[in-house]
Amino acid sequence: MAARVLQTLLLCNAALMLHLLLPCAGLSLDTVRDFLTREEDTIIFSLIERTRYPLNRPAYDPDYLGAGHGHGHRLNASFAELFVSESEAVQSKAGRYQSLQEIPFFAYRVPFTLAPPYNFTSDLYPAAAFVNVNDAIWSVYFNNLLPLLAKNGDDGNYAVTVDSDLACLQALSRRINYGRFVAEVKYRGDQQTYTSLIQSKDRDALMKLLTSEAQEDVVKRRVEKKAVVFGQSMALGGPTETGVNNSSQATFKVDPSVVYNLYDQWVIPLTKQVEVEYLLHRLD
């Protein structure tokens, strides 16, 4: 059966190629901003969904499954690593990563997509398109964010739990690595200035040029507000009919300040890191 499925998926990939349109044709500051704003909702929905399950710590413990049973490059893989890499393998066979907006966490373990590579030259500069910070995202998510998100406890539902981790990881990865598209748009808008800074490899000046504290402040306050609105427990009637009950943090499924800090400390800085790295390869 496996061979037949593989054959079907290969055919499927070939068929996909006929239908791949340019996902970001007409890349502009407006389309980039719209994407980032919409992705905020996806990130917050996924964080809220993860709070349905307790921490389920054994799912992340490399010792839990016993030593020597990891596959690929890591000898001691956790349940979460196995689950994510197996899930990404299916998604890869189905062509998910032919879109430049999607980057797997276990690229090197995933069977190579056998369809011809997608021609993305009109969106991203090919020599810089590889830039991503998925390793940092993985680490931040499991080490810094998850402990703030999930209550202690273990209900044994590791598959649904890690499936919801994967949704968070994919949303964060898409948002942060979208810095490549942001950088491309900014580069095209002021090639002269950027070219000079890229040629002198001036990271600090690039970072400064890419930074707008006022705009970042708007984003951070907006995601905090979205966490309030999307994470409220809603009843019919009463004072919360159309508004939000602000009386207590306890009524929100995800602490809005956690979302504010997520953007402040990780999402925005990592996105800018992607932007700088992309630009440093923009003239390769």
Added chain:
Amino acid sequence: MAARVLQTLLLCNAALMLHLLLPCAGLSLDTVRDFLTREEDTIIFSLIERTRYPLNRPAYDPDYLGAGHGHGHRLNASFAELFVSESEAVQSKAGRYQSLQEIPFFAYRVPFTLAPPYNFTSDLYPAAAFVNVNDAIWSVYFNNLLPLLAKNGDDGNYAVTVDSDLACLQALSRRINYGRFVAEVKYRGDQQTYTSLIQSKDRDALMKLLTSEAQEDVVKRRVEKKAVVFGQSMALGGPTETGVNNSSQATFKVDPSVVYNLYDQWVIPLTKQVEVEYLLHRLD
């Protein structure tokens, strides 16, 4: 590598068994209502997320991949069917369906979970636990709901699109098939009445006993309101700061009336169908 992964996942399943706690110990009308209310958010989030992608019709067309390449029982499988069954196979290996709250759509195609079956007798009556309406959910989702949800169009991103279909299907399946738990609680609360109706196989009387139009009306209006609140486009400041901009349906990512009708025409009736079927097997 595949053998090693399988071996690891088997070990993993065995390890899972040690940690499986009773997910619904202390089943009561309150816990059941809390679950159903919380699942509303999950359903609406997943519907909103599906609207990020166009319809992508070829993903659902059995002829798209060419004849004869389906696997399992169906000769002409669509991309969506292949993607869902492959994804469910990974989730099955990881133990997702050991929880009675989760039921796969392609059970017969999924490699059997090799861990010993989970002992669920304290939650559901074993001879009735199999009841589910996943085939109806699949059909309603793709034939009735999806055309109301997704704009016409084809961007070739079939993997992410069907991945988001799967999230909708899983949320709807969990909610509707949770009718088994609802029925169990109701049965325990009034064994005498239910036993008599079950013994006489009186479907109509059971349906009547399980129906509370007032409560159903509350649910329908609440999910409509959640669609308004969760699906709004939010900006900082202005009149929408803490409230909801009701000025136009066009500002909502999913038409709230579609969510109202989803519950009115399918979610609530199918849940009650599950309840009745479960009860009819409750004395087997």
